[in-house]
Amino acid sequence: MEPWGDQPTIRWILENCHTWAIVGLADNPSRAAHGVARFLQRHGKRIVPVHPSAETVWGEPGYASLKEIPFDVDCVDVFRRSSEAGEFADQAVDIGAKAVWFQLDVIDEAAYERATAAGLRMVMNRCPAIEWA
Numbered sequence: 001m002e003p004w005g006d007q008p009t010i011r012w013i014l015e016n017c018h019t020w021a022i023v024g025l026a027d028n029p030s031r032a033a034h035g036v037a038r039f040l041q042r043h044g045k046r047i048v049p050v051h052p053s054a055e056t057v058w059g060e061p062g063y064a065s066l067k068e069i070p071f072d073v074d075c076v077d078v079f080r081r082s083s084e085a086g087e088f089a090d091q092a093v094d095i096g097a098k099a100v101w102f103q104l105d106v107i108d109e110a111a112y113e114r115a116t117a118a119g120l121r122m123v124m125n126r127c128p129a130i131e132w133a
Helices: 007-016 032-042 082-095 109-117
Strands: 020-025 045-050 075-078 097-103 122-123
Touching: 007 097, 007 122, 020 109, 032 045, 075 082, 082 097, 082 109, 097 109, 109 122
Parallel strands: 020 045, 020 075, 075 097, 097 122
Antiparallel strands: none
């Protein structure tokens, strides 16, 4: 099993991360990020949309980038291509997040190494809505 999909890490993130910055979340109901954000919100998590358009989603104001969020973020959840995702893991380190979560089919082993070396917990190629159970 890959180290980025171990159950103790998944469980820790789901139990201990309360504020989730969701990179790629815009007000587009046809996108997976939209449904996952709602799922997390319904399970008591605060969602923070992060998208260049900085749209409000599910009642939460959006931000154009992670560095613009004016409060602490526990987990950075990334809905971007693998080739683009690593920069958000690095930004998660920069903003002091506790964890990074790359969604299904998003894998960047070098980003995993950098984030975990910096002390963050990280999951890749998983969905919190699926793993919740």
